[in-house]
Amino acid sequence: EALGRLAGGIAHDFNNLLSAILGYTEMLLDTTDIEQVHRRDLAEIDQAARRAAGLTKQLLAFSRRQVLEVRRLNLNDELRDLYGLLRRLILENVSIRMRPCVEPLLVEVDPNQFTQVVMNLATNAAEAMPGGGVLTLTTQLLPVQESPEGSELAPGRYALLSVEDTGAGMSNDVLGRIFEPFFTTKPGHGTGLGLATTYGVVRQHRGHISVTSDVNLGTRFDVLFPLVEEDALPSTERPEKRRSSRPSRSGTILVVEDEPVVRRMAERMLSRLGYQVVSARNGEEGLQIGRERLDEIDILLTDVVMPGMSGHDLYQALLELRPDLRVVFMSGYTHNVIAAQGVLEEGVHLLHKPFTLEQLSDKLRDALRD
The missing domain is CATH 1.20.58 (Methane Monooxygenase Hydroxylase; Chain G, domain 1)
Known part of the structure; x- marks a missing residue:
């Protein structure tokens, strides 16, 4: 921790x-x-x-500080869709067996991060079988009555994903360290961050990951994701905003960023893209400028985490004065600002730092289209 x-x-x-x-x-x-x-x-x-x-x-x-763009999906469908990718990445001497359960397993996960979890576990398993073997990916519905040791799982129903290999297995010493960042049994190959990343992603999804292994017999990783009950699904409807009549490739951007080097770089990029730029050093200054030039500003481009007023609070304050104001959030990470547990609300435009000129342009264009 x-x-x-x-x-x-x-x-x-x-x-x-x-x-x-x-x-x-x-x-x-x-x-x-x-x-x-x-x-x-x-x-x-x-x-x-x-x-x-x-x-x-x-x-x-x-x-566990990255932003998650969660979607409701059937874990079984996601797993099946990954077969082709796994087959291309893993040598043919390793057989891949997928055994999804019959019941739909509806979960709320970031599809990209789920893919990363499966790929990390599967490629690690394949590397443990250089002479060939069997990689098995299984899903099932698992009721949890008590939290596993070392876990903060709440009682309830979970989707269980198991990734099992017939490889070399691991000693108890290695098992105790595999989720540590930069720990690797293959010096010179990789960063030792694959399983540490997997651990963080699973925990950020309010899940749990565990491992069992026997030397010369194989290893199994068990990953739990909380199920979403059908009758508990909230509405995904978003309030309708008044459409802007301004063109999609011009206008005025209010940039709010407390890091001078990032603020200056954003100003240069926006000028290169043809926008007029007004900038502020923090949320309070951004709010003052926003009030003074409310009718001129087309998009608020703001950092999320800043000293004093956060980017989210700034946007909410300006939104009360200008209901059709568009926003693009920038962040190197978010920490309980956009939504609980760093989860990105559906439909919110977020630009991950570091970003390119093209990524900035695309996000602004998307925001103006909304």
């Missing part, structure tokens, strides 16, 4: 710095008067920064 808090804080700070590195590098690469040798150097910087961004994303998953 302590490592998770540390990792989340570090990843958040790094994402702010990487936003500037990637943003300015991209804008330089987009200019025509750069010599080819310098263009190659910039491309190397861009590639290294993107790798660093991937690492911080894994740290955020472990720390």
Whole structure:
């Protein structure tokens, strides 16, 4: 838990710095008067920064501070859809058996993160069977009366996903450390973050993951996700907003960001995209500017976590004055701000730091279309 808090804080700070590195590098690469040798150097910087961004994303998953875009889905259908991807990634000497249960298992998960969990567990299992073997993925409905040891599971019904292999197995010493970040039994191969990331993703979904293993016999991971009961599903209808008549590629953006390097980079990007830009250093200043220039602003582009007034609170305050105001949130992570447990509400536009010029442009265009 302590490592998770540390990792989340570090990843958040790094994402702010990487936003500037990637943003300015991209804008330089987009200019025509750069010599080819310098263009190659910039491309190397861009590639290294993107790798660093991937690492911080894994740290955020472990720390359970990433934003989840949850959807209601049938776990069995999602698992079946992954067969083709698994078959392409795993060597043919490993047989893949999928055994979904008959009952539909309706859960609320982030589809991308669920895919990541399955891929991490399946590829780890395949690596434990270099000479071939059997990988079995099973689902079933499991009532939980008491929380497993070391878990905070509430009693109820859960979807159980089991990933089992016939590989080399693990010793008790290894079993006790497999969810630690940067722990690996394969030095020089990978970062040792795969299972730590999986652990964080499952816990953030209010689930539980456990493992059993026998040396020379194989390993089984059991993952629990809480079931959503059909009669308990809330309405997904959203209040209708008055449509804006403004064009989708022009207008004025209010940028609110407490990190100067990110704020300046966002201003440059928006100017490059053809928008007029007004900026503020924090939520309070953003609210003051928003009140003074309410009719001019087309979109609020705001950081989520800031000292004092949060981006979410700022948006709610401006929304009372301007019900048709669009918003795009920026964040290196969110922590109980947009919604409980860092879960992203459906339909909210969120830009993950670090972001590219194209990603910024797409999010703004989507927000203006709403």
